[in-house]
Amino acid sequence: MLVKWSKKMSKIKLLVTTAFCLLSLTFLHAQPSTNTIQVSGKVVDEISGEPLEYATISFYSPRKQKIITGGITDQNGAFNIEVPKGLYDVTIEFISFKTITLPKRKLFADTTLPTVALRLDTESLEDVVIIAEKTTVDIRLDKKIYNVGKDLTVSGGTVSDVLDNVPSVSVDVEGNVALRGNDNVRILINGKPSGLVGLNSTEALRQLPAESIERVEVITSPSARYDAEGTAGILNIILRRSKLQGLNGAITINSGYPFQAGASGNINYRTGDFNFFTTSGYNYREVPGNSLTETRYFNIDPATGEDLPDSFLNETRDFDRIRKGFNTNIGVEWYVNETSSVTTSFLYRDSNNESNTTNIIVEPDSDGNILNRNTRFDPELEDDITKQYSLNYVKNFKKSGHKLTFDFQIENNIEEENSAITQDNTSAIELVNTIEDQDRILLQSDYVLPIGEQSQFELGYRGNFNTLATDYLVSNQVNGEVTVDTDVSNNLIYTEHVNAFYSQFGSKINAFSFLLGLRLEETRITIDQTTSGDYSKKNYLDFFPTINLSYELTEKQSLTLGYNRRLRRPRSRFINPFPSRSSITNVFQGNADLDPSYADAFDLGYLNRMGKVTLNTSLYYNHSTQIFTFISEDTGTTTVISNTDTSQTVVPVIRRTPINLASADRYGFEFTVTYNPNKKWRMNANFNAFQDNTRGTYEGVNFDNDNFSWFARFSNKITLPAKIDWQTSLFYRGPSETAQSKNEGILSTNMAFSKDLFKEKASVTFNVSDLFNSRKRSGTSTTDTFESYSEFQWRERSFNISFTYRFNQKKKRERPARDGNGEEEFEG
Known part of the structure; x- marks a missing residue:
């Protein structure tokens, strides 16, 4: 591990050395x-x-x-x-x-x-802008743009931490991202699918440093230019990149407890017709976690049908994880002439993860006396390497906004996981090897034509071509002899080709703006399980209309109305039929027969800027068909958890798997309030409440369910004496339930302090994530054959200190902004 650490630090040293060499050259040149x-x-x-x-x-x-x-x-x-x-x-x-x-x-x-x-450019038609709100939010016809650079609580953190602080967005304890409580979110980097997200978006978002992000676009009513994937909407993460002359950038180093250390930087050098840029980072994190499952089985005599005494099984898991990752995005922009530019970049990401999971399974009787105890140890090593090459061409015509763009992107992602699982009372070792190899190609072209001073026409094509091969091998090693388990080992090749064409037209007539679009997507999917010989093919052609309307009631108030049709394709994990092996009693297994889910979404928004208070509210409704839901079921098989010379303990195996149900109706309300009492104090509150009504039957079991849930977020930032910034963020997710489970509420608190140094050329920030160590998921699942209570904490409370140094790049200060009455608001 020391050798690997040395190699990673050498890369960081090379990056920093290069930066300071360029800085020196620039200094000499500037004499x-x-x-x-x-x-x-x-x-x-x-x-x-x-x-x-x-x-x-x-x-x-x-x-x-x-x-x-x-x-x-x-x-x-x-x-x-x-x-x-x-x-x-x-x-x-x-x-x-x-x-x-x-x-x-x-x-x-x-x-x-x-x-x-x-003078303010109130008539700019790029994305048909309707309001440029001078807080941390820009409101546009089809998106909300959140500038995240002033969020102290994510300094030294990851993209996952950033998203968890964006209004309307929530990240659960396992790292799954949801928008307005809906986890089917399309995540883009700079407007396109990216290797920075990788095969496992949850893990990838935990590797990318927060300092690499400039802003996050929350697109709840996507226009036709975007992929139709994602029934909840789209999160578009924009990375930092400067176009200023000369050399500029920033470098951040951080460390914390549980032990973590990292370095990241964004460096830009522009000279003449060329703009060189890089965003790079390395991080090492120790991430301890834990879980608990307590299950009660309702036993029935299969011969007589009579009730037998209940049996019990308690399982605890301790996760000791090490996350190591290096990523870099290096590119150059060439201004060919006054109307054309070419940008090319290369992305490389190398993540090496270690996860040591200790499972302790205890079988008590009804009085709590321990009948049997078994320990299962699962050490897993994971290596994830992504390489991506991108090419972008932009041609600007004489009229402002009239342009043609072309994008080409090719990517390869290889992820390999290896584990050697041992268990008490047996000399056998279970060897599990998983290799996922994904190739993706993106082709895209967009043409934008302004019509008059207030209208715009757009036409485009996008092709996504994806092939994912998963090789899953399970072997048993007994006394040095290895035997392949052919019952679960398999090889799956998933191919997805999507060709899309779109057109949209937008215009502004006095106070009224509209953006109308239509997208056509042709999808071809094949699933080839080469070992078992199973093969399936699915082709579908769909139209996806979009409508976005806006009306400015006054200079400070506006209404928006959006409609769009979306779909949700099953991810590779959802269709992968290979069962997880970290637990022998509770497994996750994909469903290769999943069909896409479709949704019709409506969104009514209202914005009001009232002096020092900004209010942004939305009413939304979403009708989905063929929805995905997860069910827990008794597999009908058993497993041995204890085997001695005198006795053997056998328990049922419970499986969690996704299925298609008939339909779901989701409607809700959200509001975000920003209050700036003065230049040194800023408060922000976000509340989201939603109702889910699910209807459907699967294999004779009715899964109808009505669920109301909500979440709230509050952030308070104030400048203390000595110009120390103090920020506290609270997040609460309300209880929720499905047809089989009830989940309890979750409260988490983050706190941070920051101080500028060296005339604002540097900053030092100290933050605490999950201050009260309360970010745990807990709930109860109930079926006809068992009842199970579970708790899960992915990451325990952590402390972090970070130091940022900026060269030729000033800190973005709070700048007074004019409201409709000439009064001042302040950015937070």
Whole structure:
């Protein structure tokens, strides 16, 4: 393990060394020259007169339309940039504001440009923007954009931690992501499927450092440009990447308890027509967890049908996990000419995980006396390597917004798991080897055509081609002799080809905006179980309409209405027929015969900005058919948990598996409130309540169920004396139930403190995740043959301290923003 650690740290050292070499070169290059001058000035908001920090100033050669140099404004909106003497077009840009160009400026001596006043670009039609809310949220016709950089509680954490703090999103104790309580969420990176998500999105999201994220787009009513996959909607994670001139970036190191250590950085270097960028990170985490299952079996004499005394079985599991991961995304953007650019990047992710699971199975009698005890040890080693190459081409035409894009992406992901399971009272060792090899190809092209000043037409194609081969081998080693268990060993090849075409049209007529689209998806799926000889093929062609409407009641209030049709294809784990082996009494097994589920979703939203308070609410309804649900059933088989010279204990094996049911109706209400009493204090609350009505029968068993559940999140951030930021976040998930189970509520609390250093060039943050160690899932499952109570805690309470250093990249400060009455709101 020390050798592997050394190799990983060598990669980090190489990355850091490269960064500082580039920094040194840039410094040397920037020394004063007789051929350069100083150009200074100031950029402000035209209405409020407030300075605009991070406005970008670019100097272009008028003849070649080639960028020569540039810079950004400081917190006072001022800039002072060293420029070679010459004739320039000077461009001033700031997000959500109209760009201003000062043409043909003769700059041959030190010059102070006149103050530049930028105006809000309220008529921008990219994504048909309806409101640019100056808090941490941008509300658009088909999405909500959450800027996550100011969340202290995720510093030094992972993407999974980030998502668990985004309104409308929840992450359960096993790491499964849900949107408004629905776990069928499509996760994209920079708008496309990505190797950063990998074969197991849960594990992959726990490997990617939080500092690599710029923002998260929550798309509850996706437009036709997006894949129809995901009945709950889409989470689009946007990674950090700068286009500023010169070298800039940030490096973060962190450590914590249970022991964890990591380093990550985003570095960008732009010179002339080229922009080089990388986001890389390494982390080592020890993640202890535990679970408990207490089962009571209702025994019946098979011959007479009479009731027999109940039997009991208690199982505890302790998980000692080590998660090690290195990931890097390296790329270059080439500005071919003033209208075209090509971006190419290579992604590499290497995750090496160790999981040592100790199962203790105890058989008590009705009085609690222990009849038998058995220990099962499952040491598992996992190696997951992802390689992905991406190519993007953008062609901009003369009219603003008129463009053509093309994307190509090819990816390979290999995940191998090996374990050697031992058990008391037996010399046999169960060897389990699983290899998953996935190849994915993405082809995509989009064409956007503005029509007039208020309308936009879009046309596109996307092809996803995916092949996943799973080789599952179970062997038994007795006295050194290995025998393959042919009853469970198998090889499965899953192929999924999806070709999609879409078109959409959007426009704004005074206060009314709309975006109408239609998507056609043709899906071809084959499932080939080569060992057993089972083969199935499914083809389906579907239309997916989308409608998004908006009406601005006033400058501060708006209504939105969205409809879209979505589908849910079964993931590889859902269709994999190989049973899990970590427990001999409770197994998970996929269902290769699962069909896709379809959903019609409606969403009615209301936004109101009332001075220092921002209210965002939604009513939503979702009707699904052929839904997936998980059931627990007695397999009809038994297993030996204790075997001695005088006795043998045999218990039933319980299986959890997904099935298709007839239909489900889901409707709910959510609201998010942001309150900024002053510049140093920010509060945010999110509440989501929903009702699920499920109807369906499977193998003669009725699974009708009505369930009401809810979750709430509250975050409070305040600046203490000495400019120390303190943030506390609370999350509560209400109780829920299905036809077979009842789950109790879960409360978790995170806390963090942060302090800026070295004139805001650096920050140090200390946070505690799950402060009261209460993030546990607990519930009871009941069938005709057994009743089972279970608890599960994936990760125990953890402490983390992180240090971030920024070079040529300032911290994003809170900036006053103008509301409808000219009063000020503040970003949190």
